[in-house]
Amino acid sequence: MGSKLLAWVLLSITSLCWAANTIFARLAVGEVSPMTLVMLRWLVVLCVLAVIARRPLQNDWPKLKPHLPRIVAMGAFGYTVFNVLFYVAAHHTSAINLGIIQAVMPIFIFLIAFVRFRTPVSALQAVGVTAAVVGVTLVATRGDWHNLLATQFNEGDLIMIGASLLYAAYAVALRSRPASSALAFFAVMAGAAFVTSIPFALYEWLAGDLIWPHGTGWGLIVAIALLPSLLSQLMFMRGVELIGPGRAGLFVNLTPVLSAALAVLLLGEQFHWYHAAALGLVFGGIWLSERASQA
Numbered sequence: 001m002g003s004k005l006l007a008w009v010l011l012s013i014t015s016l017c018w019a020a021n022t023i024f025a026r027l028a029v030g031e032v033s034p035m036t037l038v039m040l041r042w043l044v045v046l047c048v049l050a051v052i053a054r055r056p057l058q059n060d061w062p063k064l065k066p067h068l069p070r071i072v073a074m075g076a077f078g079y080t081v082f083n084v085l086f087y088v089a090a091h092h093t094s095a096i097n098l099g100i101i102q103a104v105m106p107i108f109i110f111l112i113a114f115v116r117f118r119t120p121v122s123a124l125q126a127v128g129v130t131a132a133v134v135g136v137t138l139v140a141t142r143g144d145w146h147n148l149l150a151t152q153f154n155e156g157d158l159i160m161i162g163a164s165l166l167y168a169a170y171a172v173a174l175r176s177r178p179a180s181s182a183l184a185f186f187a188v189m190a191g192a193a194f195v196t197s198i199p200f201a202l203y204e205w206l207a208g209d210l211i212w213p214h215g216t217g218w219g220l221i222v223a224i225a226l227l228p229s230l231l232s233q234l235m236f237m238r239g240v241e242l243i244g245p246g247r248a249g250l251f252v253n254l255t256p257v258l259s260a261a262l263a264v265l266l267l268g269e270q271f272h273w274y275h276a277a278a279l280g281l282v283f284g285g286i287w288l289s290e291r292a293s294q295a
Contacts, residue, residue, distance in 0.1 A: 005243040010235040011251035017232035018134050019258035023266055029219035034087040035197070036205040037224070038080060040213070042194035044225035049190060053183040055098065060180035064188055067178045075189030076196040078170030084200055085163035092156025101160045102256060104130065108168035109249030116172055116253075119246055128288030132253040135281030139260050143274030171249055174240045182237050190229075250289050253282045 008079060057064075064071060106129055113119040141147040161246045177185055204210050213221055239248045265270045 003242045008237045008286075010242075011173065011248055012254065014232040014235045014239065015251050015254035016258055017227040017235075018252075018255045019247040019262050021224060021228035022255075022259040023262050024220050024228075026267070028217065028220045028224075030211070031220060032213040033204055033209055035200040036210055036212065038083050038087075038220060039194065039197040039201040040221045041225045042079070042190055044222055045190045045229050046187075046194055048225070048230060049183070049187045053187040056181040056184040057187050060178075060184040061176050061260050062181045064184060065120040068188070070187045071178075071185065074170055074173055075192030077166050078173075079145055079189065079193035080152055080200070082163050082166050082170070084197075085166070089156040089160040089163060092159065098286075101157060101164060102252070104133065104161075105164040105168055105252050106246075106249040108165055109171050110246045111167055112172045113175070113244070113246045117175065119244070120152070121246070121286040122292040124292035125246075125289045128285040128292065129250065130285070131288065132250055132282045132285030135278040135285065136253050136256050138274045138278045138281065139256050141201040143272060144278075154264075168249070171240060172245045173235075174237055175245050177188050177237070182234050186230075186234055186237065196256065245291055250286050253285070 019072075032040070110119075110121055110125075110129065114121060202211070211217075236248065239251070257275065260275050261271075261279075264275070
């Protein structure tokens with residue numbers, strides 16, 4: 001399998017895992033509180049990594065140790081703080097706004113990559129990014145542009161913009177990660193994510209908002225840990241390694257579109273014309289961006 005095709009497959013599965021996370025999050029309401037969910041998902045990930053990543057981490061520790069502060073910061077901000085901001089933003093703004101703002105994340109990635117690495121953006125790539133953003137906005141507005149005109153932005157939107165910037169910076173930073181195995185590198189970031197999530201869970205407990213999981217809650221936590229937390233992050237790292245952060249970032253736009261598709265399949269929501277149109281626009285935007293990279 002060619003590197004570009006492999007990247008497409010890995011990043012598409014990544015977006016599918018992230019889309020599944022939105023379904024898991026809906027199902028988790030009332031089963032486990034948000035900050036506790038963030039903490040426990042990384043605890044489960046660490047338990048898995050203790051089995052599969054022990055030897056790679058031992059072998060690559062000399063390569064990782066000099067970069068430890070940077071790696072810890074990537075785990076803390078790219079994983080924990082991003083998720084915390086996302087949950088907080090969701091309490092202050094609408095799903096439409098969250099979908100629209102999420103669509104600008106690839107643009108942030110392109111801009112940060114340009115500032116950091118002077119990565120050029122061609123006209124065809126700009127068209128591709130625009131098409132993908134239009135596709136996501138089509139889903140967010142449910143195919144009615146009047147919803148976009150009627151949308152009001154608030155503090156939750158500013159928080160979500162901050163969260164998107166954090167993950168964009170994390171995605172660009174992956175390009176220059178230390179020359180170690182992905183498992184070893186990810187293990188350090190996962191450890192940082194778990195440790196930095198503890199204060200947020202503690203705050204939730206002190207505020208009287210903690211909901212400790214039981215049967216269904218634990219099942220959802222394990223699913224979130226294995227798919228969007230472990231598998232997707234490793235695949236995203238490999239995708240960035242293969243085609244760069246800017247091109248890989250475009251696949252983020254698949255997440256809200258696939259989320260809508262999963263909601264149709266798993267939650268019984270209706271499938272509309274704008275879901276199909278958005279999927280075509282997002283894939284078309286990715287294809288244009290890939291064509292531009294070959295020119």
